[in-house]
Structure formats: C-alpha cells, structure tokens
Amino acid sequence: MDADVIIVGGGFVGLHTAYRLHKDGFRVVVVGGEAPRRGASWGNAGLIHQGSTTTVPEIMGFWRVVRLALRRGSYISSNPWVALRESLPGGWIWRYARLLKKEQLIERAALLSSLVRESKRLWLEIIRGEGLDAELLERGSIEAYFSEELFRLESRVVSEEASRLGYRVQVLDGEKCREMEPLLREGVAGGIYYLDDAWVNPSKTLNSFISALQRLGVKIMWERVRGVREEGDGVRVEAESGGLKAAHVVLAAGAWTRNLLRSIGAKIPLIAGRGYLAISEPVRERLARPLFYADEKIVVGQTADGNLRLTSYFELNNPDAPLDRSKIIQMVRKVKEALKLEGELRIIDEWVGSRPCIPDGLPVVGRVGGRGRVLVATGLCRLGLTLSPATAVLVEDIITGRENPLLQHFSPARFS
Numbered sequence: 520m521d522a523d524v525i526i527v528g529g530g531f532v533g534l535h536t537a538y539r540l541h542k543d544g545f546r547v548v549v550v551g552g553e554a555p556r557r558g559a560s561w562g563n564a565g566l567i568h569q570g571s572t573t574t575v576p577e578i579m580g581f582w583r584v585v586r587l588a589l590r591r592g593s594y595i596s597s598n599p600w601v602a603l604r605e606s607l608p609g610g611w612i613w614r615y616a617r618l619l620k621k622e623q624l625i626e627r628a629a630l631l632s633s634l635v636r637e638s639k640r641l642w643l644e645i646i647r648g649e650g651l652d653a654e655l656l657e658r659g660s661i662e663a664y665f666s667e668e669l670f671r672l673e674s675r676v677v678s679e680e681a682s683r684l685g686y687r688v689q690v691l692d693g694e695k696c697r698e699m700e701p702l703l704r705e706g707v708a709g710g711i712y713y714l715d716d717a718w719v720n721p722s723k724t725l726n727s728f729i730s731a732l733q734r735l736g737v738k739i740m741w742e743r744v745r746g747v748r749e750e751g752d753g754v755r756v757e758a759e760s761g762g763l764k765a766a767h768v769v770l771a772a773g774a775w776t777r778n779l780l781r782s783i784g785a786k787i788p789l790i791a792g793r794g795y796l797a798i799s800e801p802v803r804e805r806l807a808r809p810l811f812y813a814d815e816k817i818v819v820g821q822t823a824d825g826n827l828r829l830t831s832y833f834e835l836n837n838p839d840a841p842l843d844r845s846k847i848i849q850m851v852r853k854v855k856e857a858l859k860l861e862g863e864l865r866i867i868d869e870w871v872g873s874r875p876c877i878p879d880g881l882p883v884v885g886r887v888g889g890r891g892r893v894l895v896a897t898g899l900c901r902l903g904l905t906l907s908p909a910t911a912v913l914v915e916d917i918i919t920g921r922e923n924p925l926l927q928h929f930s931p932a933r934f935s
C-alpha cells in the first residue's frame with residue numbers, strides 16, 4: 520500500500536480531510552489535480568458565511584429562477600445544452616424543481632446551520648494553530664440592497680430564519696447601512712448585517728494550507744486521477760504518473776467528482792454552478808467589511824494589500840468551459856454603480872471556477888462502490904469554503920468508525 524488514505528482533490532474539502540486524517544495518525548497522500556488555482560477553493564468570495572444556509576436563494580420559487588436565467592445579463596444563466604440535458608427526468612434541474620418545498624428547505628437550512636457553527640470554530644482553530652496566512656477578518660458581513668422591494672422581502676425571511684437557526688443578524692435601514700459602509704452610494708434601501716461571519720483571502724489561505732500540510736509531512740501531488748478501481752483489500756488510483764494503492768480513497772474533486780465516480784459505476788446528481796472572480800489593482804479606499812451587493816448578487820472583498828475581489832454569477836456549464844469575459848466586464852460596471860470609488864477599477868486577474876452543486880443543496884458524504892472503501896465528499900456548492908472543515912469531520916467519522924447521526928442526511932444512497 521502506498522498510503523492508508525488517498526484523497527483525490529486539492530480543494531478545501533480534500534485538504535481539511537487530509538489534515539484531520541493525518542492528525543489521527545493515518546498515512547495520507549493527496550492527489551490534487553492540475554494546480555491549486557483550478558478548484559473553486561482558489562477563487563471564491565472568501566466568506567465563512569451563515570447567509571447562504573438560509574432559504575433566501577430559494578424563496579424566489581422555481582419559475583422565477585427560470586425567468587431570471589432567461590434574462591440577458593442576469594446573474595443566473597445556463598449553457599442551453601446543459602439546461603436541456605439536466606431538465607430531462609432524473610436530471611439536475613428536474614430534481615431541483617421537485618425539491619423546492621418550503622418544509623424541506625427549512626429542514627435543510629437547519630442541518631446546514633449546525634455544520635456552519637462547527638466549521639467556523641474549526642477554521643479559526645486551524646488558521647491560528649497552524650499559523651495560516653489567511654488575512655482573516657472577523658467583522659461580520661453586510662448584505663446591502665438598493666431595491667426597496669427586495670430588501671423588504673429578504674430581510675423579513677432572514678430575520679425569521681435567523682432566530683430559528685440561532686444566527687445573530689441586524690436589519691439596517693439605509694442610513695445605518697451607509698454609516699457602517701461609507702463606500703456605498705446614496706439610494707441604499709437597507710442592509711442585513713451578519714455579525715458572526717468571517718472572511719479570508721481564499722487563494723492565500725489555500726496556498727498556506729498546502730504548505731502547512733507539506734510541513735506536517737502530508738504528500739501532495741499535483742496531477743490528475745483518471746479513475747479508481749477497487750482491488751483486493753484496497754483501492755487503486757490511476758494517476759498520471761502511475762498507479763497508487765491505499766486502504767481507502769476519498770473522492771473530493773469538487774465539480775469533477777462525477778466523472779471519477781463513473782469509474783466505479785457510482786452516480787450522483789452533481790453539476791458545476793460556475794462563478795466568476797475579478798481582482799482589481801489595489802485601491803485607495805478601504806471597505807469596512809466584506810459586502811454583498813444583494814440586488815446583483817456580487818460579493819466585494821478586499822485583500823490586505825487593498826485589491827478588491829469581486830465575485831458573482833451562477834452559470835450551469837461544463838466545469839472546463841472557457842471564461843466569458845463579458846461577465847467580468849458587467850460585474851465591474853455594476854460594482855462601480857454601487858460603490859464610491861475614485862479612479863478606474865483596473866482588473867489584474869480574472870477567473871472562473873465551479874461550485875459542486877447537488878439539487879437538494881446538501882453535501883454528499885459517504886461510501887460508494889461495492890466494497891465500501893471508496894468515499895465521496897462533495898456537493899458543498901455555495902458553501903464549500905464555509906463548510907469544508909465540518910465535512911472533513913464527517914469523512915473522519917466514517918473512516919474511524921465513529922457514530923454521527925448527521926451522516927444519514929448526507930448519504931449518497933439518497934439518490935439511488
């Protein structure tokens with residue numbers, strides 16, 4: 520055996536899993552794919568966030584989501600072929616539409632909220648304990664609304680849900696919102712302040728986490744895995760430089776996990792919900808805290824050096840499709856409309872990445888394949904930075920044989 524556990528995927532789910540299993544004394548190898556920049560973990564918005572666990576994104580209802588996706592320049596879009604394929608019975612969109620029931624959404628929000636609390640605690644422990652260069656900010660986040668109607672609708676839902684889920688939020692009027700974020704232009708209708716949200720610079724955190732794991736002695740290989748095969752008392756992993764064998768394999772390859780599952784005949788409804796990132800040159804102004812421009816669904820964060828990081832969009836597409844530049848241009852224009860920034864917002868880097876999304880909005884963590892030695896850990900969609908530490912604990916529970924009642928909700932068997 521080359522290792523006790525091989526982890527396929529070098530994003531936050533793979534790295535946190537490697538970290539926990541290494542601490543438990545397992546010999547761990549990570550086969551991370553082509554490069555750290557490829558995964559969603561590299562370019563996300565950086566929010567360790569409670570907001571996306573509420574039902575707010577779903578309150579629009581399925582047909583409003585469809586109408587929005589058909590509108591030009593919308594933050595939701597789909598490659599037409601992907602839309603067609605996934606709308607057929609059994610497809611991702613078909614399943615998503617059937618799962619938008621209020622009671623189920625509330626139940627799922629409660630499950631996710633329990634993971635958020637644990638995850639934030641673990642993030643802070645690892646950032647501090649391993650000395651990660653994460654640029655951690657613990658100042659909460661603000662969702663700002665220019666549309667009065669949207670503000671009224673969403674702030675009511677969030678207030679109700681926050682008290683049910685035990686989140687600390689404050690609903691702000693327009694004046695208070697601008698007082699807390701003076702960079703916002705006039706006309707803000709109001710905001711929602713999430714007091715316990717945190718922010719990290721994702722690419723720095725990822726690189727620093729990789730270095731920390733290597734220092735601890737975890738082997739990380741940057742190459743692709745072509746497939747896995749159960750073999751005797753273990754699992755064989757076909758990597759580009761040759762085969763490797765381990766007692767357990769964890770498939771944590773984000774939006775690409777679906778292809779790898781095929782090699783052992785397993786299937787889950789997983790789709791790439793792609794999001795875009797634009798990084799500006801450092802600006803003179805300083806954001807008070809990360810800001811979610813709610814009308815356009817754009818998150819604006821700022822690095823320690825002053826670069827603005829703009830992230831947005833949900834594009835159903837092949838994870839390897841090229842970046843659509845018009846989306847970057849539009850995002851920059853919209854942010855300039857909402858924020859008072861002097862001078863040009865010059866973009867020095869742009870990126871597109873794939874959120875691994877499951878139609879019921881819950882992670883998929885559990886055993887797949889005939890002999891139970893292959894595990895899958897994915898599906899964190901909009902919440903993968905936030906929830907990756909708690910997801911790694913679930914994988915650890917399976918491998919070490921620890922009982923965890925939460926696991927039944929995340930089992931891949933729920934799709935069979």
Ligand SMILES: Cc1cc2nc3c(=O)[nH]c(=O)nc-3n(C[C@H](O)[C@H](O)[C@H](O)COP(=O)(O)OP(=O)(O)OC[C@H]3O[C@@H](n4cnc5c(N)ncnc54)[C@H](O)[C@@H]3O)c2cc1C
Pocket residue numbers: 527528529530531532533550551552553554555557558559560561562563564565566567568742743744745771772773774775776779792793794795796830831872873874875896897898899900901902903904905906
């Ligand atoms: C624009 C955007 C903004 C976001 N904002 C937030 C946010 O603010 N907060 C939050 O919590 N979440 C956010 N997310 C979601 C979050 O980034 C993802 O859910 C999370 O990064 C998923 O982590 P992962 O490890 O499952 O997958 P990834 O980070 O995608 O990692 C998958 C890994 O698998 C590797 N891989 C792929 N194929 C193979 C193969 N064949 N062999 C070996 N390795 C392979 C890839 O190279 C990569 O290393 C955002 C996502 C996007 C795109």
